[in-house]
Amino acid sequence: MSNERLQILISAVNKDPEELIGNMNLDCDAVIVNQLIGEDHDADKSGERQDYIQEFKDYKARVICRAEKGVGLSRNTALQNADHELIQFGDDDIVYDDGYVQKVIAEFDKHPEADILLFNVKAQEGRETYWNTDFARVNWRNYGRYPAYAICARRQKLIDTGVRYSLLFGGGAPYMNGEDSLFLHDALKAGLAIYRTPVAIGKERKGESTWFKGYKDEKFFFDRGVLYHFLYGKMAMILGFRFLFKNKNEMCKELGLMHCYKLLCSGVRHGRKL
Template identity: 45%
Template sequence: MKLQVLVSSVNQEIMTLADRMHLQTDAIIVNQTDHFGYEEYMHNGRRIQCYEFQEKGVGLSRNNALLRAEGDIVLFSDEDIVYDTGYERRILDAFAAHPEADLLLFNMRVGASRATYHTEAFHRVHIWNAGRYPTYSFAVRREKLHASHITFSLLFGGGARYSNGEDSLFLKDCLKYGLVVYAVPIEIGEECERESTWFQGYNDKFFIDRGVLYHFLYGGLAYLMSVRFLLVHGKVMCTKIPMKNALALMKKGIKSVEGL
């Protein structure tokens, strides 16, 4: 099996990015910037293909990389990820140990404020526990994705209309089309802290966008899931906007896309 890393970046120096990320495998870098271009180079004996596009949106970036991918296993990534030595072998060994798996979710070291998950024990992922995994944890069998016609949403994520959630929607589609997904207690690298490209605080847009996301994730259960979300996270998120108002904003987001 061949592993290929698919990197989404914005305004990066592509000729040094492989070294900064400690890439040890073939990779495709899609860099969104102010011009179009293509560069290719070898890094530690591995092929690094760099595409530069004058466009915005992380979903579009990931889809552009996926369309050009050739690896049996593709690992989605971002410019602020630094990989551990030996990550390739850890990932390929995990797929070899679980041949029934189509997608594996790996651990990554992150700052406390960014931590949404940490897998302690191997387990299967279902729709009800799939909403907390970031895209950089996803390693997936490429042909299985193509056979299922699964791509990333262009509506959600950095640079898109709605703030975030493209990772949750992607996982939902994988599960909907029958892909077998597991979370594994294997660490492959770390995320370097940086300023978020989309998060501007728990403001009106945050809650409206969350309502829109919940419509696409949960359908008729979106309102109930919004209540649950605020009950769990309200103490942190509702210091400036009262919980009642936050729920009204999420409901506004849900209603804005009803029928879609």
């Protein structure tokens, strides 16, 4: 049954919205920003870029078609077009559990102190960054592990603070991933109350990463330095070295610890100029 409380904001690239809705097992209203990229989406096909309403079950999805790139831009467009009390960010490779809507709403009702809740979504093997085992406040020490699809929020709180996604990081942007960490960084800085919850709402489908090409890629370390500048300021190089040293056996096996660190520092210095 349609409700005006929860709305999912989905960033997609070259997808059939009707098929996407079924694949994701959506069970609430949605805003789908579909970025049409490539020769198959030539500007002459203007009809493909007209926004429209897709009805499904008892719900409605506002489909926004754009000939532009960048996941941050996509998420901001979706947020700008949202109008429900609660929103959750979603990606086109997530499959939601039956009953996830009731779980999300119930958790917000149970915790009125929370402006943002970070839910469990099971990542595909090898790409896990977090799994919540308790309900607790998220702070400056532990905010950096969460992907966008974990994030649900009280929409008006985000609107009032002006917190938005960076256009510099993520798929289709100049620099690699990190946009989700930066979003939560800015939310904390704005004074929003962020909590993690052990409630699980879905899983990630298997597929190749659109940005990660392995640790032989020097751009990975350079871009990490750019991100660390925005996250940590004057502490960026120190915390960058700690990050690399901690993960040196996996990340620095190909290029060597010091070479990776030099690349990261170059990224930090570049970030200061942006």
